[in-house]
Amino acid sequence: MVGRIKLAGLIAALLVIFLPSFTLAQDVNFSVSPAEVHIDNLPLGEAEEFELTIHNKNEIAHNFTIATFRPPEEERRKGRAEFPDDSWISFSFQEIEVAAKSEASVTVAVAIPREQKWAGADWEIWLGVAAESSDLLAVRLYVRLLVSTSAAIAARSNAGLVAGIVVGIVLLGCGGYYYFRRKARTE
Amino acid sequence: MKAVISSIVVAIILALIFSLPVLAQESGTITITMRGANDISISLDETAWPLGNVTLNTDYYTSPAIEWCTLAVEGNCNVDTFIVGEDAEWIDNSSYKWTLSNSGGNGEHIYGLWFRISGDTTRGPLGDGYVPITKTQSEFWPYPNCSGSSLAPEDYKQFGLKLLTPTYFWGGRQMQTHITISAVMA
Numbered sequence: 001m002v003g004r005i006k007l008a009g010l011i012a013a014l015l016v017i018f019l020p021s022f023t024l025a026q027d028v029n030f031s032v033s034p035a036e037v038h039i040d041n042l043p044l045g046e047a048e049e050f051e052l053t054i055h056n057k058n059e060i061a062h063n064f065t066i067a068t069f070r071p072p073e074e075e076r077r078k079g080r081a082e083f084p085d086d087s088w089i090s091f092s093f094q095e096i097e098v099a100a101k102s103e104a105s106v107t108v109a110v111a112i113p114r115e116q117k118w119a120g121a122d123w124e125i126w127l128g129v130a131a132e133s134s135d136l137l138a139v140r141l142y143v144r145l146l147v148s149t150s151a152a153i154a155a156r157s158n159a160g161l162v163a164g165i166v167v168g169i170v171l172l173g174c175g176g177y178y179y180f181r182r183k184a185r186t187e
Numbered sequence: 188m189k190a191v192i193s194s195i196v197v198a199i200i201l202a203l204i205f206s207l208p209v210l211a212q213e214s215g216t217i218t219i220t221m222r223g224a225n226d227i228s229i230s231l232d233e234t235a236w237p238l239g240n241v242t243l244n245t246d247y248y249t250s251p252a253i254e255w256c257t258l259a260v261e262g263n264c265n266v267d268t269f270i271v272g273e274d275a276e277w278i279d280n281s282s283y284k285w286t287l288s289n290s291g292g293n294g295e296h297i298y299g300l301w302f303r304i305s306g307d308t309t310r311g312p313l314g315d316g317y318v319p320i321t322k323t324q325s326e327f328w329p330y331p332n333c334s335g336s337s338l339a340p341e342d343y344k345q346f347g348l349k350l351l352t353p354t355y356f357w358g359g360r361q362m363q364t365h366i367t368i369s370a371v372m373a
Contacts, residue, residue, distance in 0.1 A: 031228035034221035035264050035372035041217050050219055055226065069324075074331075075267070075371070126371060135234035136364065137256065141227050142371035 028131035028139060029057040030064070030098075036144040043150045045114030051105045052143060054129055056098040063132040065095050066106055068125055069142065076124045080146060083125035088112055089145070112149055120151040228262035229370045236348065244293060247350040253305045253316070255347040258327075258368060265337040265373040268327040268344075272300050272320040275364035285353055285362060291319030292351070299351035300366065304328060304344055317349055320366060327368060337373035 033053050042048055054064050068086045076082075083089075092107035108127065112118050126142040233256035238247055249255035260266055275298060277283040284296070291299040291312070300320040307316040310330070318325075328344055329335045338344065348366075 028234075029228075029230050029261070031226035031262055033226040035227040035262065036221070038220040039217065040220070043217065048217055048219065050221070057228075071371075128369065130367065133234065133365075134363075136236045136366060137231050137234040138365055138367045139229060139231060140367050140369035141229070142369055143227070144372055 028062055028133055030062070030129075030131055030139075030141070031055045031057065032129045032141045032143060034143065036146070038146045038148075039110060040148045041150045042110065042112060042147055044112050044118055047109050047111035049107055049109045051107055052127065052129070053103050053105050054096070054098055055103040056100060059100050061097055061099045063095060063097050065130050065132060066091050067094070067128050067130075069128045071124065071126050077144070077146060080122050080124035083123040083145075083147070084118070086125070089125065089127075108145075110145070110147060112147075118149055121147075121149045123147045225263040227264055227266060227370060227372055228260075229266065229268065229368070230259050230261050231368065232257045232259075238350070241350075241352050243352055243356070244354045245352050247352070249347040249349075251347065252349075253303045253347040254345040257343050257345050259343040260338045260340050260370075263340055265339050266370040267329065267337050267373045269324045269369045269371075270302060270320055270327040270366065271322065271324040271369070272366050273322055273364060275362040277360045278363050279360070283357065283360065285356060285364075287322055287364070288319070288351075289321045289323070291317075293353050295355040296353050298353050299349075300364075301349040301351070302327070302346050303349070304346045320348075324369065 031054075033055070037050055039048055039050075052066070056062050056064075068083075068089055070082055070086070073082070088111055090109045090111075092109075096104055096106060098104045124144060124146050127145055128140045128142050130138060130140040233249075236249060241247060258268065272287050274287050275285040285298040286296060288294070288297050288299045291301050293299050301311075301317040302320055303316045303318070304310075304327075307318075310316050310333075311318040318330075329337060
């Protein structure tokens with residue numbers, strides 16, 4: 001009898017309540033637009049902004065979170081490299097509450113550092129929007145962000161340097177010529 | 188004197204010659220193009236799976252097994268979908284976890300999660316249609332080497348889940364986990 005009680009106790013101890021959800025299931029139905037954004041010819045050192053719109057189709061308000069995600073190569077568009085640094089993308093809100101049956105906008109800013117190595121690049125990163133939920137299953141919607149940077153910084157720095165050298169040489173030449181000519185006249 | 192003035196003029200002209208192309212590039216326009224201008228959206232008609240008490244080293248299936256939840260495409264663009272899981276945590280103290288296996292198997296305090304899409308009979312490592320859900324986002328539909336294509340607006344997929352409990356765990360604790368299904372424009 002004692003053995004049976006011990007066995008029952010052991011079994012009971014091994015049981016666990018696995019409850020993925022403690023509330024009634026509340027489906028979260030929402031959409032995000034646009035589904036894909038291209039930014040072409042983005043000058044290095046400058047920021048560019050656009051808006052994402054989150055549409056809450058439910059009867060109650062929901063909190064949404066926004067974050068970046070770097071997709072693996074096989075999921076990216078052809079010819080697109082991995083976006084180098086998530087910190088170059090910022091959001092006006094990383095978490096936002098959207099009222100029932102309404103929509104809200106999040107401003108996304110993209111700013112690439114003014115460094116020669118980032119010129120002429122084609123990158124892709126995803127912006128994920130998810131509704132906060134305590135349920136087992138959740139939905140996240142990704143917006144593809146494709147960024148192409150301008151190659152202007154290379155041309156500008158080189159051309160400016162060459163122009164400066166040329167102007168310097170000419171002006172020095174002129175000054176020298178004027179100086180020696182005046183000196184010769186004095187003598 | 189004339190020679191000096193001429194030299195300065197030449198210098199200015201040279202500077203302009205080099206500067207103008209650069210100035211022209213500075214005025215290049217930034218283009219922002221929005222595709223899929225309406226929206227991207229998917230829905231799930233089941234999101235909770237309250238299992239109640241579970242025992243060691245046992246498979247649990249949703250009911251119905253493979254048509255438990257319907258994923259529907261509600262936006263206006265074709266989508267590729269993905270799935271990712273996470274560790275299960277004790278709701279009273281998240282420091283106690285069941286680690287999500289990266290192969291669908293189990294161990295001490297390690298559990299497995301699987302999904303199966305209705306109609307998939309040979310997918311997965313066991314060839315029975317069930318695919319492990321891991322902590323790394325992987326393809327839900329379509330998947331590499333499958334005959335199907337991206338899901339179009341109004342398309343849907345039905346699927347079910349399987350949970351394999353750890354070979355050993357501490358009892359009497361309420362555990363909670365999350366699975367995220369995501370979509371991106373195809």
